[in-house]
Amino acid sequence: xxxxxxxxxxxxxxxxxxxxxxxxxxxxxxxxxxxxxxxxxxxxxxxxxxxxxxxxxxxxxxxxxxxxxxxxxxxxxxxxxxxxxxxxxxxxxxxxxxxxxxxxxxxxxxxxxxxxxxxxxxxxxxxxxxxxxxxxxxxxxxxxxxxxxxxxxxxxxxxxxxxxxxxxxxxxxxxxxxxxxxxxxxxxxxxxxxxxxxxxxxxxxxxxxxxxxxxxxxxxxxxxxxxxxxxxxxxxxxxxxxxxxxxxxxx
Amino acid sequence: xxxxxxxxxxxxxxxxxxxxxxxxxxxxxxxxxxxxxxxxxxxxxxxxxxxxxxxxxxxxxxxxxxxxxxxxxxxxxxxxxxxxxxxxxxxxxxxxxxxxxxxxxxxxxxxxxxxxxxxxxxxxxxxxxxxx
Numbered sequence: 001x002x003x004x005x006x007x008x009x010x011x012x013x014x015x016x017x018x019x020x021x022x023x024x025x026x027x028x029x030x031x032x033x034x035x036x037x038x039x040x041x042x043x044x045x046x047x048x049x050x051x052x053x054x055x056x057x058x059x060x061x062x063x064x065x066x067x068x069x070x071x072x073x074x075x076x077x078x079x080x081x082x083x084x085x086x087x088x089x090x091x092x093x094x095x096x097x098x099x100x101x102x103x104x105x106x107x108x109x110x111x112x113x114x115x116x117x118x119x120x121x122x123x124x125x126x127x128x129x130x131x132x133x134x135x136x137x138x139x140x141x142x143x144x145x146x147x148x149x150x151x152x153x154x155x156x157x158x159x160x161x162x163x164x165x166x167x168x169x170x171x172x173x174x175x176x177x178x179x180x181x182x183x184x185x186x187x188x189x190x191x192x193x194x195x196x197x198x199x200x201x202x203x204x205x206x207x208x209x210x211x212x213x214x215x216x217x218x219x220x221x222x223x224x225x226x227x228x229x230x231x232x233x234x235x236x237x238x239x240x241x242x243x244x245x246x247x248x249x250x251x
Numbered sequence: 252x253x254x255x256x257x258x259x260x261x262x263x264x265x266x267x268x269x270x271x272x273x274x275x276x277x278x279x280x281x282x283x284x285x286x287x288x289x290x291x292x293x294x295x296x297x298x299x300x301x302x303x304x305x306x307x308x309x310x311x312x313x314x315x316x317x318x319x320x321x322x323x324x325x326x327x328x329x330x331x332x333x334x335x336x337x338x339x340x341x342x343x344x345x346x347x348x349x350x351x352x353x354x355x356x357x358x359x360x361x362x363x364x365x366x367x368x369x370x371x372x373x374x375x376x377x378x379x380x381x382x383x
Contacts, residue, residue: 109349
């Protein structure tokens with residue numbers, strides 16, 4: 001028995017230059033906000049960007065970006081609709097606001113299905129908002145997506161880092177490409193995360209200060225892009241995630 | 252037209268298997284299609300015949316439908332999936348991503364959404380015959 005979907009996944013991504021999985025071992029560290037804002041920053045810089053919310057049981061990027069009433073076009077598969085100058089894909093097109101409780105095998109099947117039928121076309125960046133942890137979604141990205149790069153998000157908390165550390169070890173053991181680690185919600189000076197990243201030979205990309213205005217910007221993209229959070233992230237993108245000119249190898 | 256995307260996947264996977272097995276030509280392709288995804292067999296067959304790679308040019312393609320069976324993990328109740336009672340939006344959503352069945356379907360005995368798709372989920376290549 002052969003699952004035919006597996007042979008088409010990377011062909012569907014053939015014209016995507018760089019695929020960034022925004023990941024963390026821990027929930028609540030700001031992955032979805034970071035993935036959404038990263039996608040917005042890149043698209044405002046004229047890059048061709050796609051954003052995929054892979055957090056199937058708890059999708060939230062549509063709330064951050066205030067996306068409602070869109071539906072993919074059906075054309076020999078599905079074509080993600082455009083929102084805020086980027087292609088946007090989420091399970092919410094099919095599950096709406098209803099709870100979608102999925103066990104591991106179902107989660108994995110839904111991920112494969114989505115990658116097998118979605119026609120992203122040509123993109124400079126596909127940003128993936130990953131669910132937390134090192135479960136099915138992470139293992140499927142490692143197993144299935146040839147061009148994947150991981151971007152790790154943590155907070156300064158030792159509790160967050162405890163699980164992020166496991167993600168870093170897994171990625172390192174499997175020799176997966178890691179762009180680096182971003183320290184989010186930084187409140188006090190500390191070198192803890194920077195030093196730990198160094199121990200793993202993972203680039204410390206920078207810190208994002210805890211931003212009290214961030215919550216009020218959810219659902220308002222222009223306001224979100226004016227926050228200190230977005231400004232900090234923009235600096236990290238400029239310094240460490242500089243988009244390459246089109247047509248060049250990015251890895 | 253989800254059928255085209257899946258037909259493309261079948262074509263690509265069949266060629267991959269054929270090349271791996273050192274086949275010059277695939278003569279027979281047996282495909283199993285689960286009922287949960289509600290594939291339009293006519294469109295799927297048409298897409299497949301349109302997309303077929305040179306290696307599959309003369310292949311006999313056999314499609315076998317399989318009824319979708321669900322089993323509740325909470326109470327053990329088993330039932331067959333039928334799209335008849337579903338509204339079009341729900342049926343279409345399950346067509347695209349069969350796992351959103353967990354969003355809309357519940358066990359008729361205990362109401363749990365925690366069920367297993369025992370069989371009949373999607374498209375599988377059951378077997379391939381060819382000449383070396």
